[in-house]
Amino acid sequence: MPYRAITGIAMFDLRSDTVTTPTQAMLRAMLESPTGDDGFGEDASTNLLEERCSEMFGKEAAVFMPSGTMSNQIALRIHTRPGDEVIVDESYHFNVYESAPSADLGGVSLCTLQCDKGILTPDAIDAAIDAKCRDPRYARPTLVSLENTINYRNGRVVPLPDLQRIHEFARTRGMGVHLDGARLFNAMVASGTSAREYGAVADTVSVCFAKGLGAPFGSMLIGSEALMAQARYYRKSYGGALHQSGHLAGAALHALEHHIDRLAEDHQSAAALARLLAEHKSVRVDLEEVQSNIVILDTAPSGVSAAALASAAQGQGLLVTPIAKHKVRFVTHMGVNVEDCISAAKIFAGTLDQFASA
Numbered sequence: 001m002p003y004r005a006i007t008g009i010a011m012f013d014l015r016s017d018t019v020t021t022p023t024q025a026m027l028r029a030m031l032e033s034p035t036g037d038d039g040f041g042e043d044a045s046t047n048l049l050e051e052r053c054s055e056m057f058g059k060e061a062a063v064f065m066p067s068g069t070m071s072n073q074i075a076l077r078i079h080t081r082p083g084d085e086v087i088v089d090e091s092y093h094f095n096v097y098e099s100a101p102s103a104d105l106g107g108v109s110l111c112t113l114q115c116d117k118g119i120l121t122p123d124a125i126d127a128a129i130d131a132k133c134r135d136p137r138y139a140r141p142t143l144v145s146l147e148n149t150i151n152y153r154n155g156r157v158v159p160l161p162d163l164q165r166i167h168e169f170a171r172t173r174g175m176g177v178h179l180d181g182a183r184l185f186n187a188m189v190a191s192g193t194s195a196r197e198y199g200a201v202a203d204t205v206s207v208c209f210a211k212g213l214g215a216p217f218g219s220m221l222i223g224s225e226a227l228m229a230q231a232r233y234y235r236k237s238y239g240g241a242l243h244q245s246g247h248l249a250g251a252a253l254h255a256l257e258h259h260i261d262r263l264a265e266d267h268q269s270a271a272a273l274a275r276l277l278a279e280h281k282s283v284r285v286d287l288e289e290v291q292s293n294i295v296i297l298d299t300a301p302s303g304v305s306a307a308a309l310a311s312a313a314q315g316q317g318l319l320v321t322p323i324a325k326h327k328v329r330f331v332t333h334m335g336v337n338v339e340d341c342i343s344a345a346k347i348f349a350g351t352l353d354q355f356a357s358a
């Protein structure tokens, strides 16, 4: 169903999977969810959501967070001390969007690697550690942060064995492992890997309810009792502790029950979109990498900037995000179906043709 955007024109909004609004059924579930003051541990729905998530991922505890960024930033605090190094691939959200808070709030530096397919390997991590003097007077690499699916890599799904290898290796080097799973539910549906299997390859896992799951709010940080006790401390000090969060937890509970399996449709839509866009000569797309709900077009061959293409597409009723000078991102979600995505691909192809003939 086409989106009606602020401009009042029928729009296909593929900027992000965060643009969805709650369904009627979700709103009803929110209304019916009991609430109380979570500051006193008395919000029944939040308690239930935290229990359900910790159980799902095979961990002891979980903490309901306002956003994925706060989950990541608090994970960083509980795994590191100021001055430490955090190892990530350069394509991860931690580097692309959270380098400032990681330095500003966490006081750490990111050690960014450039790994094939954005997938960290023990060898690459080992080499990064060995490349510097690791005398105790200098920076300690204390955390490896993973991402699955990888947003900036067309939503690539990281295979479980790769994650297992990194986790084993990090353990032998005394480093913690965090898994930024803002789209981990997409990875679960695309690969058939269970939440428990993903939970076993990281000390902390964060998941988001406001991405593909279609809830209006929230993320969950999941881990051991001891780590989550520290997470509660930092959540309070960052101003992210909640009071009557039950209605929001109710939306997330509804999403966990009803919106996971349907992510397969978003993946089919993204695949259809990518196949159509790949036919256009003036853009490139790595079809092998499109494994979930994200398609990133390299627009360099067209000679037109991503921003100019996005702006022209908007005039034709299609919203997309220019994420770099020559990269346009399309994200599928519950607000668009496969026909909408086929229409979106046609609109974008038309936009490219316009520039080619101009």
Ligand SMILES: *Cc1c(COP(=O)(O)O)cnc(C)c1O
Pocket (backbone or CB within 6 Å): 066, 067, 068, 069, 070, 072, 093, 094, 147, 151, 180, 182, 183, 208, 210, 219
């Ligand atoms: C969206 C996203 C986040 C941050 O989530 P917010 O709720 O927008 O703060 C973190 N990591 C990844 C990979 C994301 O895609």
